[in-house]
Amino acid sequence: MNIQAKPLRPSSKRLIGVTRYDKSANNNTDALNMSSADFHQVNKYRYAGWLCGLIFPLGLTAIDWPFRHLLTPSNILMIYLLGVFFTAIRFGLLASILASLTSVAAFAFFFAPPIFSFAISDQENLFEVSVMVVIGYVTSSLAQNVRTQAYVAERREQRVSALYRLSKELAEAQLDKEIIFIGVHHIYTEFGAQNTFLFPEQLGNLHYPNEPALPVSLRGADLDLAQQAFNSNRYSGYGSDYFPNAPALYMPLKGSSGILGVLVLEVSDERRILPSEQRQLLDAFISQIAHALERANLGEQAKDATLKMQAETLRNSLLSSISHDLRTPLATIVGAANTLETGEQLSESSKKKLVTAISKEAQRMTDLTTKILEMARLEAGQVVLNRQWNTPEEIVGGALHRLDKKLKHRPIKVNMAIDLPLIHVDAVLLQQVLINLLENADKYTPANSAIDITVSTNHSRLSIIVADCGPGVPTHLQDKIFDKFFRVQTESAQSGVGLGLSICKAVVEAHGGEIHVSNRSGGGAMFQLHLPQTEPPPSIEQEDKA
């Protein structure tokens, strides 16, 4: 049998094709067209059909017998005809032919004189019997046709709905893995064949799937045969030109841009795979799966492209930001150092001023590079949190201590209950968040204005509020200020790259929490962060009091 790949056609055409094939198959025995489940069903019906072909006429004979004096022979034959007709509708042509033969025999034996003999003496009866056989055969054929049509329609509907179910599930699948999973399952359900999909690595060599096999997956596919199918874009293995004796069939998965991979299908029940309309259904399945895979790949590529673009934008803004914010202090440092190097005649006080400038600008660069590096670390991938049990007091205290010099003249109020439970956080990063928020408040609010820190916990979350008495944040910028490199005034005198708050956001989000800013009713900005606390704090053994 030659089963080369058929060109893909739109599914509507394929359905017409199915109809045509079914019609031509009408007069065959049904077995070849049916799936094996149908086949067993038909076998069962066939025995029942043979039986009814015998019982129906005999039953009618029993009913007619008491009325044999009232009914004419043609009346009786009409009744038999009715039985034959029903048998045809219910059990098909062969059963109805048996029924009509039984009817003729019963009529000849019981009703046509001489009674109790198969001989028919009356010529008129003989003629009527012949006509009945002919009518029986014709009507049975017609009934059989109707039946077949119904069966074909039902099968067609089953195939269409199988295809529909597949495409519906495929439409919802996003990942390659899901698509393959769905494909393998549907092909198994519809064709009763264990199967698997093989895909090439970058060099185009097919390899076994990395994922664990499903219960319905085919194991032990022949990679050489699969590679042959992949390279030649033709079927190989079972029944094809190439190794037709192999137990499995290897079919290329054709996408619009080339061969995506190979479907390997074990032909365990050829009745469910080989008939042409099953083959067409299989082709439709394969093309649906191939298209779904292509769609998923395109989606993935589009996502990659967006990410790349975002990274590109980030890189550009980072570069422009670095250019401005790092070059300015560097210019001062280089310039001042050069002047000191060459200017022997500088006065002591000028020298001192230059040295101070160098040291100040160097400090500024230190702050900037620290932030940039911190952000780069957080950006580099998943933030790995070193979560430990910490006291909120210590984290707040640590942050305040680090900023001791900067915040010397600011009234800072810390509202915190004495007995707050332990929190499960990365202390270093959370302290950095607080430092950034406090530095921010220090930078953007009038000197000596107050800063309030409020810490509270309940059983499921930790909340920290840092509130200042500055000008607040304009409502339309309240989301934006957490963006990287965003500054309310882009070229302000305030040093900074606009990373402090993005670092806060990255850290808080890595903790599964949220951070947002609002304005206090009395004026000033209020940064609120909430971190979920899922684990109950550990207990400690109580110490005996000394």
Place this chain on the structure above:
Amino acid sequence: MKANPLLLLIEDDPQFRLLLTTTLENQNFSVLAVDNGREGLILARTEHPGLLILDLGLPDIDGQEVIRRLRMNSELPIIVLSARNQESDITQALDNGADDYLTKPFSNAELMSRINALLRRIAKLPSGSQEYFQVGDLKVELTKRRVFVSDKEVNLTPIEFRLLSELVRNCGFVVTHRQLLTKVWGASYIEHNHYLRIYMGQLRHKLEADPTRPRYLLTEVGVGYRLTEE
């Protein structure tokens, strides 16, 4: 005045080595500077320096390895310099036996204060463990196990006192979480960080005027605790 001891500097960056050498020599220290770990280890044995300043990122052997090898047979005080702001590196160096650390960039003043603190500690060591400790209004009598804040005696639990005295013994220096847990609770408590946090909190509430802005019991986040000296 006693002559300043010899300082050994292991730092691979030539400019930074030059800067440190100049700065330290300016402070009347003699400085022996090398750019790699192997040479540094040899000099540490042959030249008997009084203190080692060690950069963690070295071209030949890891700075951590230098500390480990030195600690096998030497009590030489070590200050670690780290360019990476990674608490885990610092903690590891301290747990390996380094005495203190500085993160680049640092000011000359910071460096000098760490060096001087370390040298002071060595000078004190031979006379045995100290009896009294005082900083600000906090006073600790180690053998009598008494603690005073503004001349008022404070009652500490045994564990609180053990924790405090461990910090007093290393006053001015950072003591890592691991070291404190081992010394105060025992080696099996190394993973039980929360004990340390809870007791440190209790200690602060008893000893500090404002526990959220401690003056004495300072947190080195991610590394350990330091009891301030001044």
